[in-house]
Amino acid sequence: MSIKRRKTRKVKVGSIYIGGNAPISIQSMAKADTRDVNAIVSEIKRLQGAGCEIVRVAVKDKEAAHALKDIKKRINIPLVADIHFDPRLAMLAIENHADKIRINPGNTKKNDLLDIANLAKTKKIPIRIGLNSGSTPKGVTMIALAQETIKLFQRCSFRDIIISLKSSNILETVDAYRRMAVLCDYPFHLGLTATGLPESGIVKSSICIGTLLLSGIGDTIRVSLTGDSVKEVSVVKTILSSLDIRRFGHEVISCPTCGRCQVDLEGIVKELVERLEQKGRAKGNIRPLRIAVMGCEVNGPGEARDSDIGIAAGKHSGVLFKKGKIVRKIEEKDFVDTLVKEIDTMGHS
Numbered sequence: 001m002s003i004k005r006r007k008t009r010k011v012k013v014g015s016i017y018i019g020g021n022a023p024i025s026i027q028s029m030a031k032a033d034t035r036d037v038n039a040i041v042s043e044i045k046r047l048q049g050a051g052c053e054i055v056r057v058a059v060k061d062k063e064a065a066h067a068l069k070d071i072k073k074r075i076n077i078p079l080v081a082d083i084h085f086d087p088r089l090a091m092l093a094i095e096n097h098a099d100k101i102r103i104n105p106g107n108t109k110k111n112d113l114l115d116i117a118n119l120a121k122t123k124k125i126p127i128r129i130g131l132n133s134g135s136t137p138k139g140v141t142m143i144a145l146a147q148e149t150i151k152l153f154q155r156c157s158f159r160d161i162i163i164s165l166k167s168s169n170i171l172e173t174v175d176a177y178r179r180m181a182v183l184c185d186y187p188f189h190l191g192l193t194a195t196g197l198p199e200s201g202i203v204k205s206s207i208c209i210g211t212l213l214l215s216g217i218g219d220t221i222r223v224s225l226t227g228d229s230v231k232e233v234s235v236v237k238t239i240l241s242s243l244d245i246r247r248f249g250h251e252v253i254s255c256p257t258c259g260r261c262q263v264d265l266e267g268i269v270k271e272l273v274e275r276l277e278q279k280g281r282a283k284g285n286i287r288p289l290r291i292a293v294m295g296c297e298v299n300g301p302g303e304a305r306d307s308d309i310g311i312a313a314g315k316h317s318g319v320l321f322k323k324g325k326i327v328r329k330i331e332e333k334d335f336v337d338t339l340v341k342e343i344d345t346m347g348h349s
């Protein structure tokens with residue numbers, strides 16, 4: 001089964017594309033103060049290292065807008081300026097080389113939106129029309145406001161538009177994106193807002209974003225979490241790889257264990273994942289493999305056989321499978337070393 005993606009326009013953001021046939025991209029928003037260039041650059045570098053492909057920063061005053069050009073010189077991913085209330089900051093951000101502007105029509109006047117679109121058009125900078133239910137005027141829907149803003153932008157032939165319609169409610173967010181999907185062909189930035197700490201935020205975001213992705217909706221993703229921004233990136237990657245939309249490394253599957261398990265499966269899997277991640281970071285591109293580490297003979301042989309490589313454990317030992325065939329019996333203490341070595345010899349890491 002494969003997901004049929006909604007057809008969208010392709011919009012260029014710095015060096016990458018959003019929409020069309022471009023891969024669904026990974027975004028995050030830096031949390032440091034944009035005016036503190038060293039702090040924000042160091043956070044963006046950590047995000048880049050984790051796999052973030054587009055980063056947004058808050059531009060809340062002129063100093064932050066001017067800082068954009070210094071930040072840009074020191075990073076390698078597109079930089080998005082997040083603007084609310086003050087249209088002059090959007091203009092300044094464009095002049096200071098932001099690769100994209102996020103504006104919120106819920107707190108920006110129509111005439112100002114038009115001025116921003118005109119400048120963005122001249123400078124070839126895309127704009128995200130970023131609606132949030134929390135800042136949409138009473139009695140107006142996010143969709144109505146998005147449509148009104150699109151019309152306004154189209155009046156000056158500006159079409160480098162990306163749309164987001166976020167709320168803190170999953171049903172409301174899914175419904176808004178689904179309705180909007182049939183009303184335009186602009187690419188969508190997906191996200192659920194105000195999700196809380198990672199424990200709840202990851203579950204809520206995965207349900208919301210996953211539901212939309214399964215319907216073919218979504219061109220770029222930001223998971224919002226109260227906490228480290230790097231975590232947001234790893235969650236987006238996991239959502240995309242769980243749906244087989246993109247792969248970012250090996251997939252390790254393991255059973256939950258039960259009273260039948262006679263090895264320290266959790267310890268083994270944790271060590272294996274850590275070692276594979278270290279190798280991945282050191283070697284760069286990896287052709288992803290599916291690796292099964294299973295606790296006993298109930299589901300173990302089946303999953304191990306269906307994977308590129310796997311172990312079905314027994315009593316302090318296990319049977320190693322490669323490409324569907326039994327290779328040999330190994331001791332529990334050798335599980336991780338054997339898997340890592342075999343994966344190396346398979347030439348994939």
Ligand code: SF4
Nearest residue numbers: 255257258295296298
């Ligand atoms: S594979 Fe075996 S050990 Fe793992 S959960 Fe299933 S029955 Fe339990």
